[in-house]
Amino acid sequence: xxxxxxxxxxxxxxxxxxxxxxxxxxxxxxxxxxxxxxxxxxxxxxxxxxxxxxxxxxxxxxxxxxxxxxxxxxxxxxxxxxxxxxxxxxxxxxxxxxxxxxxxxxxxxxxxxxxxxxxxxxxxxxxxxxxxxxxxxxxxxxxxxxxxxxxxxxxxxxxxxxxxxxxxxxxxxxxxxxxxxxxxxxxxxxxxxxxxxxxxxxxxxxxxxxxxxxxxxxxxxxxxxxxxxxxxxxxxxxxxxxxxxxxxxxxxxxxxxxxxxxxxxxxxxxxxxxxxxxxxxxxxxxxxxxxxxxxxxxxxxxxxxxxxxxxxxxxxxxxxxxxxxxxxxxxxxxxxxxxxxxxxxxxxxxxxxxxxxxxxxxxxxxxxxxxxxxxxxxxxxxxxxxxxxxxxxxxxxxxxxxxxxxxxx
Amino acid sequence: xxxxxxxxxxxxxxxxxxxxxxxxxxxxxxxxxxxxxxxxxxxxxxxxxxxxxxxxxxxxxxxxxxxxxxxxxxxxxxxxxxxxxxxxxxxxxxxxxxxxxxxxxxxxxxxxxxxxxxxxxxxxxxxxxxxxxxxxxxxxxxxxxxxxxxxxxxxxxxxxxxxxxxxxxxxxxxxxxxxxxxxxxxxxxxxxxxxxxxxxxxxxxxxxxxxxxxxxxxxxxxxxxxxxxxxxxxxxxxxxxxxxxxxxxxxxxxxxxxxxxxxxxxxxxxxxxxxxxxxxxxxxxxxxxxxxxxxxxxxxxxxxxxxxxxxxxxxxxxxxxxxxxxxxxxxxxxxxxxxxxxxxxxxxxxxxxxxxxxxxxxxxxxxxxxxxxxxxxxxxxxxxxxxxxxxxxxxxxxxxxxxxxxxxx
Numbered sequence: 073x074x075x076x077x078x079x080x081x082x083x084x085x086x087x088x089x090x091x092x093x094x095x096x097x098x099x100x101x102x103x104x105x106x107x108x109x110x111x112x113x114x115x116x117x118x119x120x121x122x123x124x125x126x127x128x129x130x131x132x133x134x135x136x137x138x139x140x141x142x143x144x145x146x147x148x149x150x151x152x153x154x155x156x157x158x159x160x161x162x163x164x165x166x167x168x169x170x171x172x173x174x175x176x177x178x179x180x181x182x183x184x185x186x187x188x189x190x191x192x193x194x195x196x197x198x199x200x201x202x203x204x205x206x207x208x209x210x211x212x213x214x215x216x217x218x219x220x221x222x223x224x225x226x227x228x229x230x231x232x233x234x235x236x237x238x239x240x241x242x243x244x245x246x247x248x249x250x251x252x253x254x255x256x257x258x259x260x261x262x263x264x265x266x267x268x269x270x271x272x273x274x275x276x277x278x279x280x281x282x283x284x285x286x287x288x289x290x291x292x293x294x295x296x297x298x299x300x301x302x303x304x305x306x307x308x309x310x311x312x313x314x315x316x317x318x319x320x321x322x323x324x325x326x327x328x329x330x331x332x333x334x335x336x337x338x339x340x341x342x343x344x345x346x347x348x349x350x351x352x353x354x355x356x357x358x359x360x361x362x363x364x365x366x367x368x369x370x371x372x373x374x375x376x377x378x379x380x381x382x383x384x385x386x387x388x389x390x391x392x393x394x395x396x397x398x399x400x401x402x403x404x405x406x407x408x409x410x411x412x413x414x415x416x417x418x419x420x421x422x423x424x425x426x427x428x429x430x431x432x433x434x435x436x437x438x439x440x441x442x443x444x445x446x447x448x449x450x451x452x453x454x455x456x457x458x459x460x461x462x463x464x465x466x467x468x469x470x471x472x473x474x475x476x477x478x479x480x481x
Numbered sequence: 482x483x484x485x486x487x488x489x490x491x492x493x494x495x496x497x498x499x500x501x502x503x504x505x506x507x508x509x510x511x512x513x514x515x516x517x518x519x520x521x522x523x524x525x526x527x528x529x530x531x532x533x534x535x536x537x538x539x540x541x542x543x544x545x546x547x548x549x550x551x552x553x554x555x556x557x558x559x560x561x562x563x564x565x566x567x568x569x570x571x572x573x574x575x576x577x578x579x580x581x582x583x584x585x586x587x588x589x590x591x592x593x594x595x596x597x598x599x600x601x602x603x604x605x606x607x608x609x610x611x612x613x614x615x616x617x618x619x620x621x622x623x624x625x626x627x628x629x630x631x632x633x634x635x636x637x638x639x640x641x642x643x644x645x646x647x648x649x650x651x652x653x654x655x656x657x658x659x660x661x662x663x664x665x666x667x668x669x670x671x672x673x674x675x676x677x678x679x680x681x682x683x684x685x686x687x688x689x690x691x692x693x694x695x696x697x698x699x700x701x702x703x704x705x706x707x708x709x710x711x712x713x714x715x716x717x718x719x720x721x722x723x724x725x726x727x728x729x730x731x732x733x734x735x736x737x738x739x740x741x742x743x744x745x746x747x748x749x750x751x752x753x754x755x756x757x758x759x760x761x762x763x764x765x766x767x768x769x770x771x772x773x774x775x776x777x778x779x780x781x782x783x784x785x786x787x788x789x790x791x792x793x794x795x796x797x798x799x800x801x802x803x804x805x806x807x808x809x810x811x812x813x814x815x816x817x818x819x820x821x822x823x824x825x826x827x828x829x830x831x832x833x834x835x836x837x838x839x840x841x842x843x844x845x846x847x848x849x850x851x852x853x854x855x856x857x858x859x860x861x862x863x864x865x866x867x868x869x870x871x872x873x874x875x876x877x878x879x880x881x882x883x884x885x886x887x888x889x890x
Contacts (some may be wrong), residue, residue, distance in 0.1 A: 141557060144560075
C-alpha cells in the first residue's frame with residue numbers, strides 16, 4: 073500500500089459539480105488500495121473575490137488580516153470535498169493548515185514552511201481515512217495564521233509529500249501536463265512525458281505557470297517525484313524528477329515566453345566592486361522583481377547596467393532609482409517598454425555547444441531583432457519586441473524539432 | 482476606563498458599507514476611552530450560502546465538516562472589520578475562536594463553551610488594540626473546530642464579557658430593542674425599556690429571535706447586564722438585567738409566537754417511572770429539540786404523551802421513535818403539522834392568579850381553538866392552528882394593554 077499526495081487547484085474545484093468530480097478521482101486512487109492525502113486550493117475565483125472585499129473596506133494593506141481573510145478560501149474547499157467523499161462512501165477528515173501542523177516562519181503573505189507535525193494526519197490515515205489538507209496556509213509557533221503566497225498550495229503538497237515520505241505527488245490542474253511551449257499560442261506544442269526539476273524550474277520562472285517554482289525547488293531538494301496531470305482527462309501527465317532520459321537526444325525541451333517586459337538601463341555608474349550590489353539591493357528592498365541583468369563596461373571608470381522588469385513596476389522602479397541617485401551615483405536612466413522574453417530550456421545544452429548560436433540564427437533568419445541576451449547552463453533567454461514574440465516562439469519550436477516528439481499518454 | 486464587549490450580527494455586517502458603519506460605531510466607543518472587544522457573526526446570508534453549497538455536494542450531514550465550513554463565515558468578517566478599523570486609524574487584531582482561546586465541549590454543531598483562555602486578548606488590549614473575535618465558534622481541547630449553534634455569537638459575546646469582567650455587553654442588531662411582540666406583524670408593538678433575564682429567556686425560547694436563549698441564560702448566571710440596540714439608529718435599546726421595575730404594574734410583558742410547529746402524540750406507553758425519561762432521553766440523544774411536553778394518563782397501566790417539535794424535524798423524530806419501538810414499548814404514534822405557538826410572558830403572573838383564564842377567554846372570544854397548553858411561573862403557552870396565530874397575537878396584545886406602555890428612548 074502506497075501513500076499518494078494529490079493536489080487539486082482552484083479551477084478543478086470551482087463548483088459543487090467539479091468538487092464531486094475531484095472526489096471521484098480521489099476515490100479511484102483509494103480503490104487501488106492507496107492511502108491518500110489531498111491538498112486543495114480555494115474554489116475558483118474565491119481568492120480574488122476576497123481580495124476585492126478587502127479593497128472595499130480599506131485602501132491600506134494589512135498583511136496579517138489579509139492572511140486571516142484569504143485562508144478561509146481553502147477551508148471552505150476542504151470541508152466541501154470531505155463531505156463529497158463521505159457522499160461517495162469514504163471516510164474523510166479535513167484539516168486547516170494549523171490543524172495539519174504546518175508550521176511556517178512568522179511572515180505574512182509569503183511565509184516559508186519550517187516544519188510539519190504529521191501526527192494528526194498519520195492518526196487519521198491509520199484509521200483508513202482520506203485526509204484533506206488546506207493548501208496555501210500555515211501557522212506560526214505563536215498561533216498566527218500565515219499564507220505561503222500565490223501558488224502556495226503546490227508547495228504545501230510537496231512539503232507534505234516529503235514529511236509523510238509519500239511515494240508520489242500528483243499535481244492535478246486544468247492542463248494535461250507540461251508542454252514544449254504554450255499550446256494556447258502554438259498549435260504544434262507537444263506534451264512532454266518527463267522533465268527534470270531544473271528544466272521545470274526554468275520553465276516555471278519563465279511563465280509556464282503550471283507549477284509554483286518554490287514547489288519545484290522543494291521537490292528537487294527532497295527528491296519528490298511529481299506528476300502534473302489533468303483533473304478532468306484520464307490520460308497520463310508529465311513526470312518531473314531528477315534524471316530524465318532525453319527523448320530523441322533532444323537538446324531543447326521547451327520554449328517559454330512572457331510579454332509585458334520593460335528594459336531599464338542605468339548609464340554611467342562608477343565602476344567599483346559595490347556598484348552592482350548597491351543597485352540591486354536597493355531595488356530588492358523596495359520589492360522590485362528584476363529578471364535579466366546585463367552589465368557592459370564602457371570604460372575603466374564607469375559602467376552601464378541593463379535589467380528587465382515587468383511593465384507595471386516601471387514607475388516604482390524609476391522612483392526608487394531617482395530617490396537613491398546620491399547613493400548610486402549614476403549619470404542617467406533610459407527605459408524601453410513593449411518588449412517580451414523568449415527562452416529555450418533544456419538540460420542537453422550543457423553538453424551541446426552552439427545551441428545559443430543556433431537560436432540567434434533562427435531568430436535572425438526570421439527577421440527578429442534581439443535586444444537583450446542572458447544565458448544559464450540549461451536556458452538561453454532573449455528579449456525581443458513584443459509583436460515578434462509569437463513568431464519567435466513558433467520559429468524556435470519548429471527549428472528545435474519540438475513539434476515532432478513522440479508522446480506517450 | 483471601562484471594558485465594553487460589543488456584538489454585531491450578520492445583518493449589520495452584510496456588505497462593505499455596513500462593515501464600515503460598524504467600524505464607526507466601534508470608533509465612537511473607543512473615543513470615549515473604553516477598551517473594546519468586538520464579537521461578530523458571518524456577513525449577511527453567508528451561513529445560508531455555505532449550507533447550500535454543502536447540500537450541493539452531499540445529502541448526508543457531516544457535522545464535523547459542517548463546523549469546518551461554517552466557521553469560515555465569521556473569519557471573513559473579523560478580517561474585514563479589522564481592516565476597516567485600520568482604515569479609520571485604529572489598531573485592531575482579529576482572532577478566530579481557537580485563537581481567542583474559546584474552548585468548547587467536543588460536540589459538533591451545538592457545542593457549549595467550557596472555558597476561555599483570555600491571555601491573547603488581554604495582551605492585545607494592553608497594547609491599546611481593539612480586539613475582534615469570531616463569534617459562534619470555538620475549539621476542543623484536541624484542536625477540533627466546533628460551532629455553538631445558530632445565534633451562538635450572542636453566547637460568545639456574553640461568555641467573553643464574563644471571562645474579561647466587562648462592564649457592559651452591547652448586542653447590536655437590526656432591531657432597536659425588545660418589543661412587546663413582533664413589530665413586523667403587530668403595528669401596536671412597543672419597545673421595552675428593560676426586561677428581566679427570565680422574561681427575556683421565555684421570549685427568546687418562544688421565537689422573539691433577538692437574542693439567543695443560551696446567551697441570556699449565560700448572562701443571568703454570571704449577572705452580565707446586556708443592552709439590545711440597533712447598529713444603525715443611535716437611540717437607546719432595551720436593557721436586560723436581573724430586577725426590572727414593572728411598568729404600570731403590567732402583568733404581561735410580551736406576546737411571543739412561533740409557527741411551523743408539529744404536535745406528536747405517542748399512545749399506549751407503559752405507565753412506569755422510566756417511560757418519560759426513556760422517550761425524551763432517546764430524542765435528546767438524537768439531537769431532536771422538543772418544546773412543549775404534555776402527559777395525560779388514560780389508565781393505570783398505560784399513558785399517552787404529546788410534545789411539540791419544529792415541522793422540519795418531524796421525519797427524523799418519527800424515524801427515531803420507530804427505531805426504538807422495542808425499547809419504548811408504545812402502541813402507536815400520531816402527528817399533526819400546521820400549528821403555531823402563541824405565548825404571553827411576564828414576571829407579574831406569579832402574583833396574579835387568573836391570567837391563564839383571561840388568556841383562554843380572549844382566545845375563545847376570538848374564535849381561536851387551543852390545541853395544547855403549557856404553563857410556567859412567568860409564561861403561558863398555547864398551541865393553535867397556524868392560520869389563527871396572528872389574530873391570536875393581536876387579540877392578546879390588545880387585551881393585556883401592551884400597546885399603551887409609555888416608552889423612554
